[in-house]
Amino acid sequence: MSAARGQTVPVPPSGARAVSAAWAWPVLLAAAVWLGLFYNLGAIPLFDVDEGAFGEATREMLVRGDYVSTWLNGQPRFDKPILIYWLQAASVRLFGLDEFALRLPSALAAMAWIAAIHTFTRQVVDRDTARAAAFIAATSAGVVVVGRGAIADALLNLFLALALFDVYRELVDPRPRWRRRAFFWIALGVLTKGPVALLVPAAASLLAFGLQRRMAAWWRAVRDPAGWLILLAVAGPWYALEYAARGDAFLAGFVMRHNVERFLVPLQGHAGSPFFYVPALLLLMLPYTGLLLAALPGIRRLHATPLDTLLWCWFLFVFGFFTLAGTKLPHYLLYGATPLFIQMARQRHALRSRVAALWPALVPAAAVAALPFVLRLAAPGARNAYAREALGRTDMFGPAWHAQAVALLACVVLLVLWPGRPATGGPWPRLVAAALACSYAIGGLLLPAAAELQQGPVKRAALLARQAGWPVRSWRINVPSFSVYRRAVTPATSTPRPGDVILTRSDALDGLPSPVRVLYREGGVLLVHVER
Incomplete structure (x- = not known):
């Protein structure tokens, strides 16, 4: 199927090699998901202000017994809708109040997101591309970070992916069940993070159906009364209850401040230039930045197939919309990352240069290895007393940490430089190995060090x-x-x-x-x- 779309297909293995390959990919995917999302999930302090805010709002929900409204340090919290708090509260009930329980819903949502990518890609492309797309998603820097965070973004990305996968099915084979199921996923997304869960599928589908000259079909799907009933039945009750409890404060806090104002002006100092998302995209896709650069020219084939049309419209809308938005945060771009994972997997054999494919893997590996030395140099020169004391702590970088960081960097360097005959499929097998090393470097070394640096003293206090x-x-x-x-x-x-x-x-x-x-x-x- 991928050959018909102009992809380079490696020679399939045979005999014992085929049996080995059949077992290898499930093991690699399981290792990628475990390393990226679950390894030491509860072993580090709650990271950054967001995890603390979600965690405290969940704790206060359980203490108050109020499962409609959220509170933060005794004050109303209007940042996000309710679904992620319900899931975190259920996890805390099962496992107790700790970092693992608060993060588990996000990790499970990210795992389901990866599984959805695999299932969809296998259906519309082929099995090997599906495995590659799922592996890329599981080991990309952006997914590793948000999948480990006690925040709403992994859950939202799951519902966006499920909704737009059904939008594609509606595009190529219009049936009421596809569009109504898409409405269901959108409703859950609206319960997770608000109007953005409706905006992204609506706008991306409008562009895709328009380019495919299927506007009548799009309009028919959008006007489906059963779909809107599903959306209102799933998401409507909480919004009605919250408005009844909070009144105009809910409209001012959630609708106006955290949605309308978030688009119009920078909130909480999160401003950025019009080019903010260019470097953000390159970093979020690490260690696949070289593969991303090979896949991006595919935008020129926007009309090649309905799949290309939807995937590129999905990514381009997210990139353009958040570029125009006043508030800029890197993880917003992940709402358009799913189509990139699939397109990169389709182009995994297009890269023939080992250096071009693997040099981005050196970035996270080298950054982790250099982190203690950078902090040691930066701390004395910090003008702010808090920054000077915070950066001056190096107690989390013990001999074991240094040994692991150096070993990971050495592995990636060897993968880049070690001579040898090109493997079947070019540098892709080496990139797979480098991605596992980078995933451990980020989730197993970098995030724990950063969380301890920032939040360890807070926890002990x-x-x-x-x-x-x-x-x-x-x-x-x-x-x-x-x-x-x-x-x-x-x-x-x-x-x-x-x-x-x-x-x-x-x-x-x-x-x-x-x-x-x-x-x-x-x-x-x-x-x-x-x-x-």
């Missing part, structure tokens, strides 16, 4: 405060994970008073009323008691 029973207020610091680990709301204060125990940062210490007694200090994170 919270555990100390919880053990001591201190009623803590935060001041000039935003670390919602502190409340998760302390298992109590940590309200912010604008005026620390004598007798308060304050969570703050070292660069804010001079602004506190004196005298203060330092109860805990590590990595620029402080717990202080304001003396009377």
